Amino acid sequence: MNNKVVSSLREAIELTGLKSGMTVSFHHHLRNGDYVLNMVMAEIARMGIRDLTVNASSLFDIHAPLLQHIENHVVTKIQTDYMSGVLGKAISRGIMETPVEFRTHGGRPSDIELGRTPIDVAFIAAPAADGMGNCSGKYGKSACGSLGYAYPDAMNAKKVVVITDNLVPYPLLDWSIPETYVDYVVTVDAIGDPNGIVSGTTKITRDPVGLVMADRAAQVIRHSGLLKDGFSFQTGAGGASLAAAKFLKDIMLKENIHGSFGSGGITGYMVDMLNEGCFQSLMDVQCFDLKAVESIRTNPRHQEISASHYASPSARSAVVDSLDVVILGATEVDTDFNVNVHTDSNGYIMGGSGGHSDTAAGARLSMIIAPLFRARLPIVTDRVNCISTPGRDIDVLVTQAGIAVNPKDAELRQRLVDAGLPIVDIHELKELAERTTGAPTHIAKGDRVVANVIYRDGTLLDTIRNVPAK
Amino acid sequence: MRRSMLFIPGNTPNLLINGAYLGADALIFDLEDAVSPDEKDSARNLVRNTMKYMDLRRCEVIVRINSIDTDYWKKDLDAIMPQKPHLIMLPKSGCAQDILTADAYMTEVEQRLGWEKNTVRLMPLIETALGVENAFAIASASPRVAAIFLGAEDLTADLRCKRTKGGNEIDYARGRMVVAARAANVDVYDTPFTDVNDDEGIRVDAEYAKSLGFTGKASISPRHVGVINEVFSPSQKDIDYAYEVMEAIRLAHEQGRGAIALHGKMIDAPIVARAQQTIAMAEEMGVGKAADHE
Amino acid sequence: MDIIKKASAGTLESSDVYVEIEPGTQGIQLELESVVEQQFGDSIRALVQEVLAEYGVENARLHIADRGALDCVIRARVETAVARGKGE
Numbered sequence: 001m002n003n004k005v006v007s008s009l010r011e012a013i014e015l016t017g018l019k020s021g022m023t024v025s026f027h028h029h030l031r032n033g034d035y036v037l038n039m040v041m042a043e044i045a046r047m048g049i050r051d052l053t054v055n056a057s058s059l060f061d062i063h064a065p066l067l068q069h070i071e072n073h074v075v076t077k078i079q080t081d082y083m084s085g086v087l088g089k090a091i092s093r094g095i096m097e098t099p100v101e102f103r104t105h106g107g108r109p110s111d112i113e114l115g116r117t118p119i120d121v122a123f124i125a126a127p128a129a130d131g132m133g134n135c136s137g138k139y140g141k142s143a144c145g146s147l148g149y150a151y152p153d154a155m156n157a158k159k160v161v162v163i164t165d166n167l168v169p170y171p172l173l174d175w176s177i178p179e180t181y182v183d184y185v186v187t188v189d190a191i192g193d194p195n196g197i198v199s200g201t202t203k204i205t206r207d208p209v210g211l212v213m214a215d216r217a218a219q220v221i222r223h224s225g226l227l228k229d230g231f232s233f234q235t236g237a238g239g240a241s242l243a244a245a246k247f248l249k250d251i252m253l254k255e256n257i258h259g260s261f262g263s264g265g266i267t268g269y270m271v272d273m274l275n276e277g278c279f280q281s282l283m284d285v286q287c288f289d290l291k292a293v294e295s296i297r298t299n300p301r302h303q304e305i306s307a308s309h310y311a312s313p314s315a316r317s318a319v320v321d322s323l324d325v326v327i328l329g330a331t332e333v334d335t336d337f338n339v340n341v342h343t344d345s346n347g348y349i350m351g352g353s354g355g356h357s358d359t360a361a362g363a364r365l366s367m368i369i370a371p372l373f374r375a376r377l378p379i380v381t382d383r384v385n386c387i388s389t390p391g392r393d394i395d396v397l398v399t400q401a402g403i404a405v406n407p408k409d410a411e412l413r414q415r416l417v418d419a420g421l422p423i424v425d426i427h428e429l430k431e432l433a434e435r436t437t438g439a440p441t442h443i444a445k446g447d448r449v450v451a452n453v454i455y456r457d458g459t460l461l462d463t464i465r466n467v468p469a470k
Numbered sequence: 471m472r473r474s475m476l477f478i479p480g481n482t483p484n485l486l487i488n489g490a491y492l493g494a495d496a497l498i499f500d501l502e503d504a505v506s507p508d509e510k511d512s513a514r515n516l517v518r519n520t521m522k523y524m525d526l527r528r529c530e531v532i533v534r535i536n537s538i539d540t541d542y543w544k545k546d547l548d549a550i551m552p553q554k555p556h557l558i559m560l561p562k563s564g565c566a567q568d569i570l571t572a573d574a575y576m577t578e579v580e581q582r583l584g585w586e587k588n589t590v591r592l593m594p595l596i597e598t599a600l601g602v603e604n605a606f607a608i609a610s611a612s613p614r615v616a617a618i619f620l621g622a623e624d625l626t627a628d629l630r631c632k633r634t635k636g637g638n639e640i641d642y643a644r645g646r647m648v649v650a651a652r653a654a655n656v657d658v659y660d661t662p663f664t665d666v667n668d669d670e671g672i673r674v675d676a677e678y679a680k681s682l683g684f685t686g687k688a689s690i691s692p693r694h695v696g697v698i699n700e701v702f703s704p705s706q707k708d709i710d711y712a713y714e715v716m717e718a719i720r721l722a723h724e725q726g727r728g729a730i731a732l733h734g735k736m737i738d739a740p741i742v743a744r745a746q747q748t749i750a751m752a753e754e755m756g757v758g759k760a761a762d763h764e
Numbered sequence: 765m766d767i768i769k770k771a772s773a774g775t776l777e778s779s780d781v782y783v784e785i786e787p788g789t790q791g792i793q794l795e796l797e798s799v800v801e802q803q804f805g806d807s808i809r810a811l812v813q814e815v816l817a818e819y820g821v822e823n824a825r826l827h828i829a830d831r832g833a834l835d836c837v838i839r840a841r842v843e844t845a846v847a848r849g850k851g852e
Contacts, residue, residue: 208691209494376832437836511847519843523835
């Protein structure tokens with residue numbers, strides 16, 4: 001065999017020996033533009049294979065056809081780190097017999113490597129690949145930048161199929177995943193819709209409340225004692241988090257602070273920080289926008305890292321262990337600082353941990369930015385509907401009505417008080433939120449478990465119940 | 471203490487209910503320029519209910535009503551005054567008569583409510599060439615006037631000049647406003663700095679306004695509020711000096727001395743008044759004497 | 765005085781509520797669609813009834829689309845719709 005290219009997806013699946021009851025895996029770098037998961041599952045369904053476990057690093061609305069495969073028992077179990085609203089709602093309604101297993105972006109590669117969640121066949125969407133399977137996310141019409149989440153699948157699955165819409169002559173330059181792991185290569189017309197893969201640009205919020213919170217978050221970092229040469233930082237891609245990154249950049253430039261690295265899902269704002277000297281390098285497990293993709297392709301200081309390198313708790317060390325500050329979001333925070341990013345206010349699944357609890361566990365300062373209430377729903381509550389990240393890993397909650405510091409961080413609290421920042425007790429925030437919105441009627445929970453939330457170390461953190469039909 | 475005043479559009483629930491969290495000493499709920507003519511009734515109801523039912527924390531409330539050449543201003547006052555705003559802002563104030571017209575109707579509403587006259591004070595917005603020339607007459611037209619406020623956007627249009635970041639074109643108006651306000655013994659507020667993304671520009675502009683004698687400054691962006699508060703707050707040095715002045719007076723009284731000197735300088739009534747004002751602000755800000763921190 | 769014409773107030777933006785009112789003959793017929801139906805549906809309906817009673821509206825049909833408005837906002841929008849519906 002002078003190369004691994006097979007004539008069709010079907011042939012590749014047949015060659016892998018995939019059978020009913022096995023596990024297939026997918027990465028989510030093509031996000032809501034991904035065609036590959038649907039195309040593979042449709043082919044598998046046509047072949048009459050059933051009772052599969054799908055292990056995907058994340059699932060988006062574009063993957064709604066999975067619902068049909070669930071109904072037809074082609075798919076009977078799902079393992080993932082994140083699930084957006086369309087699938088989440090159906091799962092919450094109770095369409096699966098076996099509960100979904102939610103892991104974190106660090107827990108997933110850890111469990112794969114430890115053999116807790118073995119993968120029979122990994123299907124790896126590749127924006128560029130050669131005939132032997134060397135592949136990369138940086139080049140081609142479907143470029144997505146980093147392929148970080150695909151590494152553990154490629155390195156540990158029994159069979160690995162690379163699917164590309166950009167087959168290049170051997171050897172592909174600047175490959176990310178090497179041919180040594182790849183069994184078969186399949187070419188298709190398109191692996192995804194570029195509009196859904198990356199945002200053109202990610203934008204900071206224009207909402208005044210978001211800006212006020214972002215300003216405060218930047219001030220917390222400034223006065224935390226951590227903002228000095230060698231500083232490392234990660235932030236989510238939410239509007240207020242990005243605004244905080246921008247304000248932080250202004251502070252770092254003004255005070256001439258040279259940080260060490262920025263990590264995580266990377267946006268254009270982090271690229272700006274790299275280029276303007278705020279960081280020595282970026283450690284990129286996933287690119288969120290075109291600017292990040294362009295940067296990882298052209299700037300050697302913008303480095304691709306695998307999911308394990310990013311966040312695995314069983315790796316000898318991971319990037320999150322060296323992180324100074326992380327800014328995270330929340331759909332709910334409770335007075336014990338537990339954070340929910342899995343379910344919405346009606347109890348439906350609409351997210352997942354992603355790297356939330358990994359970075360919170362690793363970073364010296366884990367900060368949540370969240371408004372006191374969204375529309376009419378209080379965000380700070382007595383008890384979150386689902387614990388995605390335990391409160392012991394959260395240090396600070398920034399809201400528009402003040403900053404709450406976890407009682408375990410007495411020294412940090414004093415620093416922030418001395419800096420004149422508005423520090424309040426988290427119970428006060430809870431009361432204020434409820435006084436403003438009125439006390440909500442508690443939502444009805446069903447009696448069936450539809451998902452298990454597994455912490456990064458493999459222990460069960462919480463369960464999610466079904467939402468009963470009205 | 472009113473260092474910063476933040477404009478909040480009167481028909482936008484999300485901003486009205488969050489206004490009190492944005493750090494400003496005072497909120498200006500705007501029924502005028504921020505509200506289209508066919509939504510005036512809606513905004514009026516929204517602002518009234520917000521004032522009535524929302525906990526606005528420590529924020530003062532100022533309502534910018536529509537100008538007296540419209541059909542809206544009396545309805546605005548009818549709806550808003552019962553909620554006891556700290557101030558009513560009267561736009562396009564051009565001469566003393568404008569103030570007297572508004573004053574007369576406010577008195578009528580106060581009588582209807584069984585309130586004392588001048589329960590709700592007035593802050594004329596001066597934003598025309600005529601208004602600037604009449605600034606002292608406006609500021610002293612009625613004891614109801616508590617402050618005057620410069621609006622540079624409309625003013626520069628009236629002056630037929632360009633509004634610039636440096637603001638040379640409004641130098642005369644700024645100077646004249648401060649002099650008029652101080653002569654009439656009322657407060658005086660500076661126009662907003664309109665480039666919401668220029669973090670340095672707002673500081674320069676606010677410091678300049680303070681150096682001219684303005685009491686405080688309005689803003690259209692919550693992001694500017696922090697800088698305005700900072701610039702218009704007394705410094706620790708000012709605060710310490712104010713306490714020294716008061717201590718010197720106490721000692722002089724004890725010893726039955728008339729003339730009081732501090733660091734070889736005579737302390738007269740204006741210095742005492744200023745010291746009292748500074749201490750009042752410091753107390754409201756929760757800042758004490760430097761020694762209290764040690 | 766009752767509602768004499770169809771009128772509306774508010775918007776569909778977050779934290780706002782859109783209220784449509786029209787003349788009716790069979791008491792208050794209220795149709796509510798809310799993003800916080802589970803948490804606040806009943807209290808919103810009670811509030812709307814209360815405001816209508818305050819303004820002496822006995823017959824009307826209302827369609828309300830709530831985007832998570834606080835009580836003071838709901839009150840304001842209903843008042844405006846009523847005033848407009850009365851031709852004030």
